[in-house]
Amino acid sequence: MSLPPRNAVLAPYGILDTPPEPGFDDAVALAQHLCDAPIALVSLVADDRQWFKARLGLPDHQTDLDRSVCRFVVEKGEPIVIEDMRLDPRTAENPLVVHDPCVRFYAGAPLTMSNGDVLGALCVLDTVPRPGGLTPEQQEHLSAIARSVSQQLDLRRAMLVCNDAVTARAAEEERRHKEERRWGDLFHTMREAFIIGSLVRDDAGQAVDWRFDEVNRAWGDLIGIDPLVAVGRTVREVLPAIDEAWVTEPAEAVSRGEAIRFTREVGSLERWYDGIVQPTGGDTFTILFVEVTDRVDTQRRFDAMLDIADCSRQARTVAEMTRGIVAIAGGALRASRAGFGMVDADTRQVVVEPDWTLPGETSIAGTHRFEDFGQIRDELARAEPLVIDDVATDPRTAVDPGPLMAVNVRALVNMPVRERGRTSAIFFVHSATKRAWAPDELLFMRAVADRLEGGVARIGAEDQQRILNGELSHRLKNSLAMVQAIASQTLRGEDPAKVAALLQRIRALGTAHDVLLGRGARSADLKDLVAQVLSAAGAEGRYAASGPMTLLGARATLSTSLLLHELATNALKYGALSAAGRVEISWREDGDGGFTLDWIERGGPLVTEPTRKGFGSRLLSLGLVGTGGATLRYNPEGLSATFSASREHLESA
């Protein structure tokens, strides 16, 4: 029969291999005395040995289990008395019996714990047999001392448990303390602003405000308010002008029970913050946020640049463009005023165009002399930007900042708009308050000035081109009018039909030029060309045209317009349009860079192929670009013609 895992039973008492203790030593002394025995022990039975917490009359502080009698007490859980150990089969061969100290008598009482565990025994031994064993009193005393030892052990266990708990609690407290210190440090050293807050509700239970329960240093730094001033007060008290969303969002997060992220401006501070409101139970919440003004400003300038690019591309006049661009740039820079002005050749005065201002600021549109405002023309004369953070302290303006202050300018930038290296105009930005212009902002203004420069040049060039085109068109058509008049006068008395055909062809050329010049003389849209030629020929409303956007080069425009004119006049004279018919014109791009245009007449008189090949027929056979590719089918129901050309030929000028 094996013992239960004894070490596990003993472990909670923390008793094995501990130094002697008076309580146990007293117990064995008492047992030795009361039982009048030479040996007394408190023996604890472990898995592989018995160990004596207290002993008298035996030199060893432990023995192996072969020599243990107490283990039988532990097994039984009851006292055992062996009157003559030589005669008892359990002990007859025990080395302690056979050899020194040659014990003969044993009496042991179990050490039974309050939970039923038996740890060992309190025992007395004698070197002579004791027939009749202990007296009843001795037996009683031995058991009483064993109970007392057991109680000591029980107490020891309870104390150990308690100690463990105390130690654990102390450790936990230490840990928590450290953690709190760490979080506390973090709370105050983190760069993100942190608010612990709670909602303030009105009598109806409506959340109307919230209170700062705690804020960290970063909050104070970011917002620019002493944290001590804020704690205990409400957001409406601390920041009366704050955007309503800052007030309502925590209430929303609390009522939804989920975090809300935001990017928002504190309008009264003109700064932007990115953050998250996190409900933390009940009416409490936390707000964590960082300032992202720089990022927002950068994004804002980037967006503005896109708008400015659009504006400079689309504007038709310099005034329209500059007005649009300075408004976009002024807004993006959060300036008080921004504008554009042409500068005279020796950089002495500027003619400011209608400018952009914040509401309430006055416009400075009109002519100004630079020298009236301080030493501010040297940079512009060198085509360099003039940057002043504070007109009251900058040496160039501080002598008399009055004229600038009079129009509410405290800081300014004049960015030159250059033309061939010279300042031809300025883009200026004003601030009503002192302002340290950031390098990014100056780069942005440089880019805006470049845009203005490019836009002014483009519009100038386009204006010139438009004037030139108009002039060209005018002269060309005047020449055609002259040619028509001369031809008509020359051919007076000739066959009127022939004269009319000639005059019509001349006008078809005029139409082609119209379409071309409408698009800057480089290309014409086929759809426009079809519409103009057919309406000039008198076929308006009697045809259907369809096909993809197709730009024709200048040459193809002329040849195609003559071709369309020929087809239209033929249709009006002999074909579908001479009766109640219609023409269907369609075009498409083919694979391999090909292009096909179909001219299909329907609903006209019976058609036969013309027998005579006149100029008109030859024009038709030349096709769209004068290289052939024409197929004409004089079907009885109407002419059906197909013209093919390469797109390259069509598009090239």
Place this chain on the structure above:
Amino acid sequence: MIDPVPTNSPIAVVLIVEDEPIQRMEMLDLVHDAGFETVEAWDADHAIAILESRTDIRVVLTDVDMPGSMNGMRLAASIRRRWPPIEIIVTTAGRRPDIEALPARALFVPKPINPAEAIRALQQLVSEVPPAPAA
């Protein structure tokens, strides 16, 4: 087919204002061949002088770009102001004028002139009942 000539006047008189002589000649022939009586002027001032001297002009066909104190657009405006019942056709090789820039009821034909279009315009104008003179 409608009769192109209004009943209250046997033949409508058209004043043609064009500085370029060959074109003017061509326009005169064109309008004459269409059955109208024609009068010519080589610039706006000349046209005004003619209008002041006779009362039978029914339509003025004028070029825009002409030398002299006023161009065809100004001539058209002043005719509408001084002789409201007279019909006006404006022609030019230049940009088509904006509709707001033309006097009320005035028509536009581009150059080179399409004879059929010009005659259609003339006939349309003379077939309409002349508006009552302004009060």
